[in-house]
Amino acid sequence: AQSVTQLGSHVSVSEGALVLLRCNYSSSVPPYLFWYVQYPNQGLQLLLKYTSAATLVKGINDFEAEFKKSETSFHLTKPSAHMSDAAEYFCAVSNGGSQGNLIFGKGTKLSVKP
Amino acid sequence: DSGVTQTPKHLITATGQRVTLRCSPRSGDLSVYWYQQSLDQGLQFLIQYYNGEERAKGNILERFSAQQFPDLHSELNLSSLELGDSALYFCASSAGGNSPLHFGNGTRLTVT
Numbered sequence: 001a002q003s004v005t006q007l008g009s010h011v012s013v014s015e016g017a018l019v020l021l022r023c024n025y026s027s028s029v030p031p032y033l034f035w036y037v038q039y040p041n042q043g044l045q046l047l048l049k050y051t052s053a054a055t056l057v058k059g060i061n062d063f064e065a066e067f068k069k070s071e072t073s074f075h076l077t078k079p080s081a082h083m084s085d086a087a088e089y090f091c092a093v094s095n096g097g098s099q100g101n102l103i104f105g106k107g108t109k110l111s112v113k114p
Numbered sequence: 115d116s117g118v119t120q121t122p123k124h125l126i127t128a129t130g131q132r133v134t135l136r137c138s139p140r141s142g143d144l145s146v147y148w149y150q151q152s153l154d155q156g157l158q159f160l161i162q163y164y165n166g167e168e169r170a171k172g173n174i175l176e177r178f179s180a181q182q183f184p185d186l187h188s189e190l191n192l193s194s195l196e197l198g199d200s201a202l203y204f205c206a207s208s209a210g211g212n213s214p215l216h217f218g219n220g221t222r223l224t225v226t
Binding site: 036041042043044045046049051090092095100101102103104105106107 | 213
């Protein structure tokens with residue numbers, strides 16, 4: 001069965017610092033992996049997705065994630081945090097190959113200090 | 115703006131009642147998905163419809179049902195409501211295949 005674990009429910013960084021949000025997955029089939037962002041009182045917005053092409057995936061707003069099969073990880077990074085990056089971030093894995101039927105992690109709330 | 119419209123934005127009702135949540139997908143999207151987001155369970159997939167037909171079922175309670183109409187809008191019906199049903203209910207749509215999900219802003223349901 002597929003599952004997702006996000007390490008750290010809260011992460012705080014200073015503006016301009018590196019952002020690293022951790023995600024580990026478990027999947028019995030080659031996975032599709034996703035990162036979504038949720039701003040307050042809004043729905044989820046897709047940041048990036050991995051679908052078995054390049055292992056380094058670039059997304060919107062300078063976010064990127066690297067698929068590491070040996071570590072079953074798909075960590076999200078951004079070189080320099082902006083105040084506007086403060087939000088909740090969700091890692092998700094496809095359930096049975098469907099890109100719509102997703103299993104989400106519990107989420108990581110990112111705070112950015114000035 | 116994702117193009118997915120959910121109504122109402124907020125709903126407050128009592129235990130034992132029945133409510134209907136409505137979703138209009140993005141223009142041209144044939145697939146509609148319903149998700150529940152609660153503090154204890156997180157984000158959970160409930161059900162998917164594709165062009166009017168049920169395509170996949172997740173952790174959806176028997177008290178809950180959904181349908182997708184010929185104009186592709188969808189409704190999620192929640193009945194015999196319990197306090198634990200209080201949550202944010204999201205609708206998402208996609209064009210199908212490898213297309214990404216586009217989420218609406220959700221309906222916040224409070225059961226008192």
